[in-house]
Amino acid sequence: MNRFGVVALGAALILAIVATVAPFFLRRYGIYLISMWAVLTIAAIGLNLTLGYAGQVSLAQGAFVGIGAYTVALLTQSGWPYPAAFVCAGALCFAIGWVLGYPALRVAHHYLAFVTLAFTTLVFLVLRNEEWLTNGIYGINGIERPMFFGWSTGSALDFYFFCLGMLAVLSAATWWMLRSPWGRAFLALRENPIRALSLGLDTRRYTLMAFAIGSSLGGMAGALYAPLVQFIEPGSFGLGMSFNLLLMVIVGGSGYFFGPFVGALVAVLLPEWTRFTEGYYLLIYAALVMVMMAFSPSGLLGLVERVSKVMTRRAASPLALRAKGTEP
Amino acid sequence: MSAVLEVSNLRKSFGGITAVHDVSFDVREGEILGIIGPNGSGKSTLFNCVLGQLQPNAGEVRVDGRPTTGMRPCDLNGLGVSRTFQLLQVFPQLSVRDNLILAGQEHRGSMLSRLFGRSDAGLGDAAERMISFFQLSHLADEQAGALSYGQQKLLDAAMAFMAGPRLVLLDEPAGGVNLTMLAHLRERLRAYHAERNATFVVIEHQMEFVMALCTRVLVLAEGRIIAQGAPQDIRRNPIVIEAYLGH
Amino acid sequence: MESFIQLLVSGLATGAIYALIAVGFSLLWQTSHTINFAQGEFVMLPAFFILAAMNAGAPFWLAALIGIALSVVVLGFLFKVVIVDPMLKYGVLPLVISTIALSLFLKEAAKDFYSSQAQPFPTLVPATDLEVFGAVVSTQSLAVLLVAIVTVVALHLLLHKTRLGRSMQATAQNPTLARILGIPVERMVLYTFLLNAVLVAIASILITPIYLAKFTNGEVLGMAAFLAAIIGGFNQVRGAILGGVILGVLDNLSAVYISSQYRGAFPLLILIAVILLRPHGLLGRAEERTV
Numbered sequence: 060m061n062r063f064g065v066v067a068l069g070a071a072l073i074l075a076i077v078a079t080v081a082p083f084f085l086r087r088y089g090i091y092l093i094s095m096w097a098v099l100t101i102a103a104i105g106l107n108l109t110l111g112y113a114g115q116v117s118l119a120q121g122a123f124v125g126i127g128a129y130t131v132a133l134l135t136q137s138g139w140p141y142p143a144a145f146v147c148a149g150a151l152c153f154a155i156g157w158v159l160g161y162p163a164l165r166v167a168h169h170y171l172a173f174v175t176l177a178f179t180t181l182v183f184l185v186l187r188n189e190e191w192l193t194n195g196i197y198g199i200n201g202i203e204r205p206m207f208f209g210w211s212t213g214s215a216l217d218f219y220f221f222c223l224g225m226l227a228v229l230s231a232a233t234w235w236m237l238r239s240p241w242g243r244a245f246l247a248l249r250e251n252p253i254r255a256l257s258l259g260l261d262t263r264r265y266t267l268m269a270f271a272i273g274s275s276l277g278g279m280a281g282a283l284y285a286p287l288v289q290f291i292e293p294g295s296f297g298l299g300m301s302f303n304l305l306l307m308v309i310v311g312g313s314g315y316f317f318g319p320f321v322g323a324l325v326a327v328l329l330p331e332w333t334r335f336t337e338g339y340y341l342l343i344y345a346a347l348v349m350v351m352m353a354f355s356p357s358g359l360l361g362l363v364e365r366v367s368k369v370m371t372r373r374a375a376s377p378l379a380l381r382a383k384g385t386e387p
Numbered sequence: 388m389s390a391v392l393e394v395s396n397l398r399k400s401f402g403g404i405t406a407v408h409d410v411s412f413d414v415r416e417g418e419i420l421g422i423i424g425p426n427g428s429g430k431s432t433l434f435n436c437v438l439g440q441l442q443p444n445a446g447e448v449r450v451d452g453r454p455t456t457g458m459r460p461c462d463l464n465g466l467g468v469s470r471t472f473q474l475l476q477v478f479p480q481l482s483v484r485d486n487l488i489l490a491g492q493e494h495r496g497s498m499l500s501r502l503f504g505r506s507d508a509g510l511g512d513a514a515e516r517m518i519s520f521f522q523l524s525h526l527a528d529e530q531a532g533a534l535s536y537g538q539q540k541l542l543d544a545a546m547a548f549m550a551g552p553r554l555v556l557l558d559e560p561a562g563g564v565n566l567t568m569l570a571h572l573r574e575r576l577r578a579y580h581a582e583r584n585a586t587f588v589v590i591e592h593q594m595e596f597v598m599a600l601c602t603r604v605l606v607l608a609e610g611r612i613i614a615q616g617a618p619q620d621i622r623r624n625p626i627v628i629e630a631y632l633g634h
Numbered sequence: 635m636e637s638f639i640q641l642l643v644s645g646l647a648t649g650a651i652y653a654l655i656a657v658g659f660s661l662l663w664q665t666s667h668t669i670n671f672a673q674g675e676f677v678m679l680p681a682f683f684i685l686a687a688m689n690a691g692a693p694f695w696l697a698a699l700i701g702i703a704l705s706v707v708v709l710g711f712l713f714k715v716v717i718v719d720p721m722l723k724y725g726v727l728p729l730v731i732s733t734i735a736l737s738l739f740l741k742e743a744a745k746d747f748y749s750s751q752a753q754p755f756p757t758l759v760p761a762t763d764l765e766v767f768g769a770v771v772s773t774q775s776l777a778v779l780l781v782a783i784v785t786v787v788a789l790h791l792l793l794h795k796t797r798l799g800r801s802m803q804a805t806a807q808n809p810t811l812a813r814i815l816g817i818p819v820e821r822m823v824l825y826t827f828l829l830n831a832v833l834v835a836i837a838s839i840l841i842t843p844i845y846l847a848k849f850t851n852g853e854v855l856g857m858a859a860f861l862a863a864i865i866g867g868f869n870q871v872r873g874a875i876l877g878g879v880i881l882g883v884l885d886n887l888s889a890v891y892i893s894s895q896y897r898g899a900f901p902l903l904i905l906i907a908v909i910l911l912r913p914h915g916l917l918g919r920a921e922e923r924t925v
Binding site: 163177339 | 905
């Protein structure tokens with residue numbers, strides 16, 4: 060295994076250990092926070108696929124989390140078993156992502172950004188107005204946490220491990236996808252689409268696939284979000300969350316596999332650390348992102364990489380590389 | 388023997404300027420056709436129209452009899468048409484081996500099957516053979532960006548050949564390459580051609596390269612074909628000489 | 635019919651304002667490939683500059699001038715020099731992200747440093763009603779319409795009849811060629827940013843009396859700018875104007891004839907439809923396929 064592989068495995072191992080042990084040192088609120096971290100990381104991994112690997116800006120990830128959350132809430136409260144509802148959430152968001160992306164990606168100029176912006180607002184409107192379905196602004200209350208073969212995830216600790224487990228499974232699946240020829244294709248389409256096309260790579264299809272899978276991961280994150288917070292309302296899934304997720308991916312390092320993990324951690328902890336500034340945290344966050352884009356567009360992991368000079372002359376796998384456009 | 392490539396009455400204008408006027412020619416299987424001409428004669432524009440990078444204003448392109456005018460480059464590649472680039476277009480961060488696998492992988496099964504198949508899409512051996520054919524074995528695991536210019540040119544050609552194309556269009560393959568490497572490149576192209584009976588179309592400025600490699604030569608000037616024939620005849624053709632000296 | 639005329643007039647007024655915002659947005663894209671996601675917040679902010687100046691004792695007309703001047707400095711000059719220029723070398727994507735972050739930053743700044751409550755904003759003329767063709771039309775709408783039209787005409791004259799304007803257009807359409815022709819391209823690009831700052835400031839003065847000064851205004855206005863620019867065609871100033879006007883009229887009409895709950899949805903559906911059917915907008919030129 061090459062040097063990069065060793066470092067990555069080491070990092071994953073450390074992360075796994077810390078994540079497994081941490082909750083035992085935390086109180087209830089702390090466990091809630093790291094559960095939120097796990098859930099948001101899943102959504103960020105999805106957005107990282109779209110942005111970091113396929114190079115497209117999506118402002119709809121929040122909406123997809125919302126669609127996933129509402130799907131699971133409504134289905135489980137109608138008697139569906141949780142796993143079926145979960146799969147439904149993911150599949151629905153994949154389909155919507157495909158349909159949404161198809162026309163938008165035929166043209167250049169970052170049209171997807173605008174389409175997803177419009178879509179997010181539309182979703183909010185539908186969630187707010189269609190009271191017969193979603194209970195409108197009153198939201199859906201009392202969402203239950205699932206039970207698997209007698210193991211109830213009701214307690215904070217149990218639900219955390221459920222979220223952590225899902226995170227492990229989904230990130231492993233993503234890793235595997237990036238190790239396959241698809242990973243190479245994503246890199247090609249991001250680094251040099253013209254060359255990629257001449258080699259028979261259908262750039263449109265791969266971009267669309269990245270966006271659809273990314274949206275699907277958003278939906279799955281939503282499916283976990285609903286039982287985590289146990290009360291959902293339309294306002295949580297608007298542009299605010301989409302921006303938040305976008306900034307997470309950027310701050311962590313877009314195109315890096317572990318970027319979303321880092322970005323989500325910052326996003327979850329920052330409001331806690333800036334409590335003393337009385338709600339200025341979004342301001343600080345936004346300022347941080349702007350400064351970061353000026354000095355280290357490849358995010359925190361980009362900074363780490365430059366500082367530690369992990370990259371040697373030896374070739375790296377697609378998993379290590381980030382978007383050309385974010386390189387200094 | 389039918390033509391692998393047929394270009395009929397191709398025209399391409401940019402605003403008021405017509406870069407390619409009513410150009411028609413055929414390329415038969417096994418030929419190595421050279422396209423030469425002074426700067427601004429429309430060679431690159433012609434190339435890009437054939438390859439789907441640009442939409443021609445009029446005219447038709449056919450590959451093996453199938454109309455391909457304006458087809459997307461990736462679909463054209465699926466029909467067996469490959470190209471190299473004037474300005475280097477390897478993937479600098481991938482290894483030489485990975486570049487080659489990437490170059491061939493889209494031809495192995497469907498998109499979905501590739502997701503569930505092997506990481507190298509079953510191209511490990513083919514890549515190895517291509518690496519030794521171009522004598523890049525000592526560089527196989529190096530980052531492509533670390534190779535010398537000439538070596539990258541070889542890689543570029545190797546990538547074009549990975550999918551076993553019927554027709555390869557080479558855009559100024561000799562540009563900027565030193566003499567030794569040039570001879571090596573020319574020799575490798577000839578060897579590939581002999582082995583596979585492939586069909587090449589080459590745009591080039593360097594006369595020696597074209598004359599030594601090509602079986603037939605086409606001369607473009609100001610968007611029109613002014614001469615075509617065997618290399619030695621073209622070299623002596625007064626119209627051609629005039630077109631070059633006149634600039 | 636009377637209400638239709640009323641709606642038409644107010645629709646044209648709103649549309650003209652959208653057109654101003656969209657034109658600036660379109661120009662920024664054309665000259666420097668800047669997709670300014672903060673354009674909406676750029677329109678929201680000058681109103682707060684003006685209110686702050688008024689709080690410091692300045693009369694409205696002076697405050698307005700101060701607001702425009704501040705806008706030119708901050709949203710024109712500083713925006714270009716501090717945010718856009720350093721980012722350009724990284725490509726379009728990081729710049730897009732930066733402007734997204736900027737929009738968030740400006741919005742939060744207005745909320746945190748001024749107020750989260752909606753603030754009243756003085757109108758240009760005292761609000762009375764006139765009778766035009768039997769319909770009741772507010773003087774405010776007419777004043778807005780007048781100012782907006784004057785601005786658009788002035789803009790048109792600037793861009794087409796003056797040397798400066800033509801140089802700016804040349805820079806927008808083909809910077810390389812413009813440079814060869816001796817046009818100081820960098821300076822032209824700067825002027826575009828300054829021009830955008832003026833346009834958004836004027837738009838702010840016109841629209842804030844209606845919307846009230848709220849830190850959230852940017853969301854709606856930004857969306858309007860993007861829609862107008864896309865509907866009209868990204869590459870044309872004329873298109874941005876047309877897009878803005880269409881949007882304004884449709885927006886007002888839909889408020890009456892379509893459920894008010896879904897009022898915001900109509901323009902969004904138009905956007906999706908345009909991207910589906912005529913991605914280069916109504917007036918945009920179809921460009922060469924890049925991939």
